Amino acid sequence: MFSSLPLDSFVCQTPHCPDFQQSGRQNITLRRFYGSDKRRLLRCRTCGTTFSETKGTPYWGSKLPPERIDSVVDHLTHGNCFSSTASLTRCHRTTVARIMRQAGVHLQQFHSQHARDLKVTSMQADERHSFVGEKAEQAWDFTVVDPKSKFVIEGQVGARTAELTKVLLIGARKRLATPNNLVLFTDGYLPYQSLFPELFGTSWQPPRQGKRGRFPQKAYRIPRSLAHVRVIKEYSGKRVVGVRTEIAAGTQKRVNQELQSLGYTTPNTSAVERQNATARRMNPHLTRKSLAFARLPFHRVTLAHLVQGVYNWCRTQRGLRQSLIEPIGRKKYLQQTPAMAIGLTSQCWTIRDLLSLPCGAPCRS
Ligand SMILES: [Zn+2]
Structure with a gap:
């Protein structure tokens, strides 16, 4: 079959x-x-x-055996660059790039279709640096992660600007089941602070003073179920010398409640920072001090989506495992992927499952 x-x-x-x-x-x-x-x-x-x-899948019209396509995707998402993947799978380098483009576009559509109604009460957002072609052409990876299930809710690639931050937060917001019950943990990057009330709060029109003239600008109210915490690192050169946290919106009570449910003692962005390291290990374009950086912006974006899809649906994490009530033989734990932990599926998907599900098709539970 x-x-x-x-x-x-x-x-x-x-x-x-x-x-x-x-x-x-x-x-x-x-x-x-x-x-x-x-x-x-x-x-x-x-x-x-x-x-x-x-x-409607990356296997359509391909003359390569499907096992070879799976193997190319598997090698690429274990951090092998295009040329080493090509020699390991006995394809040409340009064939590897073509498969990567098709699979990356497919998984981008797959994510936008299936990552919906996520029951999430906290998110961590961060950016990691990388570039395309040369160091001057910066392409940052913006990521939003659910700290409980480690699921990557939204990822965007581009210049580190307020516009891309807005696209990221809007994208993350529409995937949530209850966007008005949320604590957002971010680093000290300022656009998060200015965008959070606008995108997550409720707007209202303040009354005008007197009877003439323009109305004042719209203001935003933060409900008690919402909060935004900034975790600001202080640097001396490249070394972090101190970390201070600041509640940019919402109340201390709501933040404490969320910290308790997460099992944290202080606000932090550890889950997204751990994901940064995993993404750098999985994505050859993000490896530091190597020559495997992306040459084309389209390759940079599609490989980032491919890695994100495989990370969410196909790779189990030790930290997410659950003890079985009755051990099956020597198996004591149920290993889970982030998609299983967040409740989107009940099994670990193979790359074949992930790539052979056509767009528009319902999610397999
Ligand atoms: Zn028909």
Whole structure:
């Protein structure tokens, strides 16, 4: 079998069909298997077209065996650069780059479709430095992480500006089930402080003084369920000499309540900083002091999305494991991926599962 996905995981891929990319319509049937790796030829009952199960995935139209595509993605997300991945998987370097682009775009769409209604009460945001082509062309990775499940809620790549911070926070906000019950932990980067009330608070119009003239600018109220904490590092040269925390919005009571539920004694951004190290290990473009930096901005962005998808759905973390009530043989723990810990799925996905689920298809629980 090519993939272990059940039939109701697939959706019609014909644009003029009324059920185009619509899930839960029971319109997909199996015609037959084809090819040496037993791919399924599917049929849509609504429009009558037949299509391959790989349509709309990175495997579609590729002449390479699917195992080779999986292996390329696996090597790339273990921190191998394009040329070493090429020699390990016996492909050409440009083939590696093509697979990376297709898989990266696929996982970007996959994330925007499936990472929704996240039950999160705190987020940590940070930026890590990198560049494209030369040191002057900076491309920062902005990341928002849930400290409980370590799930990367939103990632953006670009120049370190207030505009990109806004895109990041808007993107993270729309993925949350309850965006008005949240504590945000960030570093000392100022745009977070100015954007937090605007994006998460509720706006109101202050009354005008007297009867004439313009109304004053809109103001923002922070509900008691919201707070923003800045963790500011003080540097002497490149060395951190002190850390001070400051509540930029919200109350001390709300922050203390969240710290207690997280098991922290002081506010910190440790989860996102640990994720920075993991991302640097997984993404060859982010390795320090190496020649594997990105040459093209598009490659830089797509590989970042590919790494984020594989990190969230395919890689288990020791810190997330849970003790089994009854041990199965010698197995005492259930190993979990961030996507399992946040409740989006109940199993660790393989790269084949992740890449063979077409866009528009429902998430496998
Ligand atoms: Zn159809």
